[in-house]
Amino acid sequence: MTEPLKIALAGLGTVGTGVVRLIETNADLIARRARRPVRITAVSARDRTKDRGVDLSPYAWVDDPAELAAREDVDVVVEMVGGSDGPALALARTALANGKSFVTANKAMIAHHGLELAKVAEDAGVALKFEAAVAGGIPVINGLIDGASANAVERVYGILNGTCNYILSTMEDTGADFGEVLAEAQRLGYAEADPTFDIEGIDAGHKLSILAAIAFGAKLDFGAVEAQGIAQIKAADIEQAHGLGYVIRLIGFSEVDRHDGMPRLFQRVRPYLVPLGHPLANVDGPTNAIVAEGNFVGRLLFQGAGAGDGPTASAVVADIIEVARGEMGPAFAMPVEELEPMAAAACGHRVSSAYIRFTVLDRPGVLAEITAAMRDAGVSIESMIQKGDPDQDGVVILAVVTHQGPEAGVVEAMRILEGSSSLTAPPLVMQILAN
Structure with a gap:
């Protein structure tokens, strides 16, 4: 035997x-x-x-x-x-x-x-x-190491934190605000008593850095992950996004940036507006889903339970079975010495559309001030929605969607508006995920 x-x-x-x-x-x-x-x-x-x-x-x-x-x-x-x-x-x-x-x-x-x-x-x-x-019971690591091993993976992104996804999809379904839904998630056991790692995007950042190293053959670099969480998102943002044909999801996104001829690793965790027709838009509750795009295989979607005793134990035991078979290959698909060191990619030149939520005083001149800042920064506005906030007299929510353009333009517009007496809170910027 x-x-x-x-x-x-x-x-x-x-x-x-x-x-x-x-x-x-x-x-x-x-x-x-x-x-x-x-x-x-x-x-x-x-x-x-x-x-x-x-x-x-x-x-x-x-x-x-x-x-x-x-x-x-x-x-x-x-x-x-x-x-x-x-x-x-x-x-x-x-x-x-x-x-x-x-x-x-x-x-x-x-x-x-x-x-x-x-x-x-x-x-x-x-x-x-x-x-x-990474992602509990979803076999995404083996999928990248073995199933997609013949492909040059062009990007990997997805919903990597079930707590945040539960909160956002519940806000979407109920119209409740962030704090109320977080408290309910803690009561149900979907969120920790101290949810910082989850809601600030750190947990998703850990997972994204691991996936990026495997997908791109890059040296692991968690320190270069740009992380932003979901605590700033209001029920009004969820409503506005839906009216525009989007849902909001916390997305970990990574790809190799070669715009200047040098491979640089782009790693970001932040809330995105996801088009309703995108596979990630229908991922609700504490579910995880990861998309990998290969140059020959095309788009792969890995979806399932991202936590819990059964799914996570299933992944642990699958690893044990591989060891029992004698599968001792490199942890990151290739030997550590062969992983490519990549500097962190800057985001300023990246082209995308953005959703920007301003919380402003309802007074003359505010709209002109915002549009002037956008004009001076070279940002083109596609649409604008204004909505009064019933909880605060004299304060309104102004949502702007930009045409595609360099992210540096939006950053510059926010710099111009910094310290404006018209703004009652810092603006919230969310990129729009391409379909």
């Missing part, structure tokens, strides 16, 4: 217990697909006494997760502790250096330290796998 693959689990939260449950439930199927049995031998978590709804008595319990990396009865360490540094990173470094393959769902750690860990794995001849770190 083929020797079982022996795994150790660090972290027994929602996903960790989901992995235990999945391996136990589908043991025979997993063994056939892995071509050998997969067995849990040891586990580690902070609280031994907590009832997690699964029987952990067959497995050795280790209080210090770092000890898992030195056990002789462990071939693969599976980390679900979380955090970009601390115990998770220490465990990853130790496991890989000790010749153990490493599977993780930790996007923050991979975004910050993925190149270092991938190089250690390559030198040790073991696998570093992180399918579950």
Whole structure:
């Protein structure tokens, strides 16, 4: 009989217990697909006494997760502790250096330290796998590494954070404002008690940087991701966008910019207006969806559950099955030394249409001031909508949609208007996603 693959689990939260449950439930199927049995031998978590709804008595319990990396009865360490540094990173470094393959769902750690860990794995001849770190149960990483491997990927973008997508699509359905929907999302468990990483676009930025490195063969560079969240979006923006034929979604967008002959990596997370006919426009609730565009395959759409114990555990165990089969290829599709270092791309020359929301005093001359600033910055206005704000007397919402033009023009118009006494809040700029 083929020797079982022996795994150790660090972290027994929602996903960790989901992995235990999945391996136990589908043991025979997993063994056939892995071509050998997969067995849990040891586990580690902070609280031994907590009832997690699964029987952990067959497995050795280790209080210090770092000890898992030195056990002789462990071939693969599976980390679900979380955090970009601390115990998770220490465990990853130790496991890989000790010749153990490493599977993780930790996007923050991979975004910050993925190149270092991938190089250690390559030198040790073991696998570093992180399918579950991006978009939960959606097999987008394997889709890019294997399914689209013959293609030059031209861009990769999508809805990478289920919390933000739930909030925005619920605002769309109910007409409620951001704060009200966020509170409901926290009550339902879709948002953390501290939702900062989600609503400020940091979580999506982690995932985007990982996808960009794989898609473009570029060195991972999370620090170059331009991130803007959704907290500024009002119900009025949702309504205005819909009237114009769009929905608002938080989009992570990346492509290689070659306008000056040098490849530069463009990475942005921010709210976009998405045309109603675009595949991403119909992605509601906590769902994730990623679009990759290849030069031969065309547009690929990956869509599904971006979080949760079942979908994320499914991706973790899929990685374990690959290790069991002996698939030890480079974590980022090619060896770290072959990944291309790319400087961050500036956005000023990029051509797009934009939606700009101004919150202004309802008084003569305001419209003329805004249109003059747009004219002086070389920005052409396609349409304009004015709507009174019933919550604030004397204040109106003015929404402007621009014709396509360099983003630098919009930036310059906002600079001209900075400090204007007519504006009661900073303008909100959202690009319009091409259909």
